[in-house]
Amino acid sequence: MTPILKALAVTALFLPMLMQSCDPKGGEAVALGVLMRERVVLTATANAIITELPVAEGHAVAEGDVLVQLEDAVQRANLQLARARLSEAEADLQRVRRGARAQEIAIAEARVRGARALYEEAETTLARNRRLLESGAITQARLDQDLARSLSSLAELTSAEQALAEIREGAREEDIQIAMAHVEAAEAEVAAERTRLEDLTIRASRGGLLDSLPWNLGERVPLGSPVAVLLTGERPHARIYIPEPARVGLAIGDPVTVRLDGTEAAFEGRLHWISQEPAFTPYYALSQDQRSRLVFLAEVGLPPEAAELPVGVPITATLP
Template sequence: MSGWTESLAAAALWLGLPLGPGWGGPPPPLAHGYVEGEYLRIAAPAAGTLEQLLVRRGERVAAGAALFVVDRATATAERDRLAAALAQARAQRADLDTGRRAEEVAVVAAQKAQAEAALRLSAAELERQSALVARRVSSPDKLDTARAAFDRDRGRLAETQAQLAVAGLAGRPDQRRAADEAVAQAEAALAQGERRLADLAPAAPAGALVEDTLYNPGEWVPAGSPVVALLPPDRVKLVLFVPETAVARLAPGTALRVRCDGCPAGLGARVTSVASRAEYTPPVIYSVGSREKLVFRVEAVPDAARDFALNPGLPVDVELAP
């Protein structure tokens, strides 16, 4: 040290101020660890042949980018069948609101006109037989026959009038409710079929690095077997092993300074979890000497998006507060 530097150091010691690195004080203690990635392994829920692989190992993809396509012929046919079933259910529901067709109503109207004509004829015959019986020209049997014919034709006319009124009505409330439930069931089945179809061509849930591709086009992919492994920036973390003498000073949220080979200066991280048990426990007893061997696992996340350059497996050193 120069004389001026020595004077400053002496003044700091006299005032009780700590001396940092470069002033003759001891360097801050370090904790060692490595970078770890929590991968998203994207798979299809159904088995099939891998038709397309749309990403390459090592490239970055945006959220929503298509990753791969598994054979969708069967799922497409099922989706189309469910769409047709939904169209049928909706048509049947709409039919309940329309009543009968115009041609069917015309048939009932013609039957009503026929019943009216028959009733006029039977009414005239009843009147004639009543007059003849009153003059004792006709027998009571003929009057009874004419009265029965009149009652029959009057009932037939009432029937056709009721049929004509019903022809314009919609379906019964219970029928409409049942039809509504059938439409809802068909809509749910179609949504499920469309989801199964979409699951065979999954998209990236977030922007990420394509860490690995596990199948090639043309290969058979079992159901649930990952095809693409992604590493989003927020899934990169630091795994550190902190000595027992320093772990008490760490808590979730504690800021850390990170060093690694070839990394830019100023990298930072924050503690997210501290293990409650030591990773390596000496046997038998915790003596003063054995406590120095205790190491606790601590996890931390990088502060900034630029720290995404930290690759899993990279060794890191973290400065600990003295």
């Protein structure tokens, strides 16, 4: 039998039972359903290969337990590179704040002394050649050269003195702020790369039961694909299908008696959610007689003694 024929057969059996269960002549109305728990779906944070599956399906897990490990070699290298950039930015900031070393100041002072000596020599030569020009011992061209050399030496001396003053004064406030901004940017980059690395380790966001691991070890999972499914919550709840004739008389908080197949035990629960839309065919497309076949999805909260009940078990709920 094909899956479609099977579905039609199940529907053919299921709907008459619902219709019979909600018949006012039959007394109490009942709804069929199944036990379920809250589902938490954890998805892949990157397009990567699964390298570890530490917990097997069906085992209990606590919040923070590692469920799936994705390949992280490239991301570890990215984090190491970001940390190196941070170290470089911190060293540059420290250098700017400390200013020049004593050796750098000594070198600048030596350059000033050298430039001053050259300037004084040029000035002495220029004064001597001016006297020689008057006696005709040298030409005007030679004196012009000495004058140019003197002016050049003065410029070199002025430049060396300004460089020494700048070194002694230290870094400007703007330079320090720029270096600090580089450090902050590098810190943010490290934090982002660290988060990306941590995201490659899929951990349980809540305690519960590991219900499913859709992918196998060694498979490459696409970004956003479910990689682990948890069943959480202190106890299961009953998901039932309320027949349309019984829907009007029900309200949130009404008591509902839930019974499991294979046991005589009954659990007194409370109706805590009812869907606003009916299942299957939209109600406005049905006649009055056909509308009795509609069902409304609902959930029933169970008492603490139902905590150990297995999920997936069919149940029968007696409606008030």
